[in-house]
Amino acid sequence: MTTLLKNPRVIDPSQGLDRVCDILIVDGKIAQLGEGLNVPADETVDCAGLIAAPGLVDMHVHLRDPGQTYKEDVFSACRAAAAGGVTSLLAMPNTVPPMDSPEAVQKLLEKSRSADAAVYTAACITKVLKGQELTDLPALRAAGAIALSDDGKPVGNTACLLAALKAARQLGMVVTAHCEDLDLAAGGLMNEGETARRLGVQGIPNAAEDCGTAREIAAAASIGAPIHICHVSTRGSVALIRDAKRRGVPVTAETCPHYLLLTDEALSARDADYRMNPPLRTRADVEALKEGLLDGTIDAISTDHAPHAPEEKADFEKAPNGSIGMETSLAAVHTALAGTLSLSQIIEKMSTAPAKILGIPGGTLREGAWADVGLFDPARRWKVDPDRLHGKSRNTPFKGMTLTGRVTATYFRGRKVYGLAE
Numbered sequence: 001m002t003t004l005l006k007n008p009r010v011i012d013p014s015q016g017l018d019r020v021c022d023i024l025i026v027d028g029k030i031a032q033l034g035e036g037l038n039v040p041a042d043e044t045v046d047c048a049g050l051i052a053a054p055g056l057v058d059m060h061v062h063l064r065d066p067g068q069t070y071k072e073d074v075f076s077a078c079r080a081a082a083a084g085g086v087t088s089l090l091a092m093p094n095t096v097p098p099m100d101s102p103e104a105v106q107k108l109l110e111k112s113r114s115a116d117a118a119v120y121t122a123a124c125i126t127k128v129l130k131g132q133e134l135t136d137l138p139a140l141r142a143a144g145a146i147a148l149s150d151d152g153k154p155v156g157n158t159a160c161l162l163a164a165l166k167a168a169r170q171l172g173m174v175v176t177a178h179c180e181d182l183d184l185a186a187g188g189l190m191n192e193g194e195t196a197r198r199l200g201v202q203g204i205p206n207a208a209e210d211c212g213t214a215r216e217i218a219a220a221a222s223i224g225a226p227i228h229i230c231h232v233s234t235r236g237s238v239a240l241i242r243d244a245k246r247r248g249v250p251v252t253a254e255t256c257p258h259y260l261l262l263t264d265e266a267l268s269a270r271d272a273d274y275r276m277n278p279p280l281r282t283r284a285d286v287e288a289l290k291e292g293l294l295d296g297t298i299d300a301i302s303t304d305h306a307p308h309a310p311e312e313k314a315d316f317e318k319a320p321n322g323s324i325g326m327e328t329s330l331a332a333v334h335t336a337l338a339g340t341l342s343l344s345q346i347i348e349k350m351s352t353a354p355a356k357i358l359g360i361p362g363g364t365l366r367e368g369a370w371a372d373v374g375l376f377d378p379a380r381r382w383k384v385d386p387d388r389l390h391g392k393s394r395n396t397p398f399k400g401m402t403l404t405g406r407v408t409a410t411y412f413r414g415r416k417v418y419g420l421a422e
């Protein structure tokens, strides 16, 4: 099977490439990039006016599979991924039961094989995510887990965290850390601040995240082991990570589209679709995150895609935290960062950098690489209608918003897995 993408603007940060040329795909791989390629192909696609970029790599996704497949499953998540230009994702291990055994890891990877995206998984750092007793890390690695996390919460026992960091370095696994001081966050529903006071609900201070980030950095620094900081939302965390990088601590970090486009004012109507953990913060935090992306403090943008059923999100105070995001991520980031980051920098943060952090294929359109390609119309404006999204859940914080830029097609290993219906 050969596909020829004609005349897109090819943006591939892995090769420092930004020019109009053709892409020839043969048997699932990038066969050739070049101007005016004149080869017979099974399918020739006119891509004039579109961006062609390496498929996005989303390093923070909750598949809800196994155990909560009424919210999402591997296949529905990968359909949402495809519609967002995401061709590789890292699943978080807080499933039911949690990914703390080699069998669970193997089963998920097995099931994912026929999905519309490459599914990788993190395994739990501690048994049943209790934060106290290490899982069998070598066995989880052997089963195929590439990362370790207790995401959803921090590792309670810092000695456990240190042991995991040491083992992960030896095993070549990435530790991705949810940074939160649970005592400081306890009982909070949203960011502590003006809006929370007005609504009369308990807030979560920035310090809850900052203290967690500081601990994680200190732990990693003490043994010189790499650590990845998840879903950074505060200006304090940005400052801590910037300082750690200056000191040579091997830390990487991600933020999410919602922290770049929304603030806690979005919660004024007491709608739980805007409740996630960490919570939406303030304008000052948003600006600090943008600066952090620009100066390289924040390496990557992930979605923290966290599906929940409408009935679960119905009650503002009782609803679980989380929002979906894979299908809207590139459009939301493009909308939020236009004028701050170039398209090439955006694709770097959403594809090339996360692939590199995780040590997986992807994030490149080099000849010989898997043909994971997203086509994106940067000028196209569209209104996010939750009922027209492709996953099982509807809890998007971008509902009703008009975003600029839209994924029009996605190829996964040369196969077209998504095309925008006109």
Ligand SMILES: [Zn+2]
Pocket: 151, 152, 153, 178, 230, 231, 277, 278
């Ligand atoms: Zn988390």
